[in-house]
Amino acid sequence: MNIKIDNETDSPKISAALFDLDGTILNSQEIIPDDISQRIKHISNFVPTSLISGRIFSSVYDYSKELELSSPQISDNGALIFNPINKEIIFSRSIDCEVARDVFNLLDSNDFYYFASSQGEQINNNSKDKNFENVNIITCLYDDIYKFVSSNSLINLSKISLIPSSGSSNEKYLSFMPKNINKGIAIEEYSSYLGINKSKIFAIGDGLNDIEMLNKVGISVAMGNSDKEVYNASKFYTKSFDDNGTILALDWIIEGLN
Structure with missing residues (x-):
């Protein structure tokens, strides 16, 4: 049963707060609005506060610095956890070396745009x-690549995972990931590293790549702009980003901190 977050919903006591980026705390211009930024900074004074995104290290690092976060941050759809203070790698999982080579060769030879x-x-x-040797994630535009890769025998799909995601302007992406790695696995590593109970972790997201994360934590929130599968994976839900759903969820957990 999903519980709607409103003024009558009891605020939880949390041990950590994790935020998806696109569709959750970023607007369509890929900017964190000031009213969201200030609230996240406030939360970080009380509990470990982290970004958890399908974006690559450099992007998550930049946003974590903007928010002045010091706790471990999670990038590459969960394949990388790092310290934002000194960029130390805390946890990393890589795509099989031969598979990574095959993917790059396929993308390059067919002139697909990608970033990794x-x-x-x-x-x-x-x-x-x-x-x-140490490729954590390779991401392409979804419409360009999905049918092409799924029908191409050059890629050993048994050794990788194909993860769909969405950008802040609703563009669709497909990421090549190490097998058995996702945001949920990263939550396991994150909670173990910090010595905190997953049942007290707050996490909020809107995309298909957030489902494992939302299933793993005790206080899971789906954005109002989420896919149905994301909504079904969450214990709570809020309004859409454009209807200030992020701020509503932030104020909800802040009340439990004070």
Whole structure:
């Protein structure tokens, strides 16, 4: 049963707060509005506060610095957890080296636009020397690649996961990920590293790549602009981003901190 967050909903006591980026705290211009930023900074004074996103290391790092966060941050759809203070890698899972090479070769030979991350190092179409050994994620525009890859025998799909996601302007992406890695697995590593109980972790998101995360934590919130599957995976739901659903959820947990 999903519970709507409103003024009558009892605020929870949380041990950590995790925020998806696109569709959750970013507007369509990929900016964190000031009223959201100030609330997240306030929460970070009380509990570990982290971003958890399908975006690559460099993007999550930049947003974490903007929010002045010091707790571990999660990028690459859960394949990478890092310390935003010194960029130390806390947890990393990589795509099989041979599979990564095959994916890059396929994308390059067919002129697909992509961006990727290798333990914090950014890779794209124009990168000269690609490191195949520690690639955490490779992301392409969904419509360009999905049917092509799923019907192409050159890629060993048994060794990777294909994860769909959406950007802040509703553009669709498809990410090549290490097998058995997602935001839910990252939550396990995150909670173990910090020594906190998952049942007290707050997490909020809107995309299909958030489902495992929302299933894993005790206080899960779906945005009003979420896919139906995301809504079904969550214990609570709020309004859409455009209807100030993020602020409503933030104020809800802030009340439980004070």
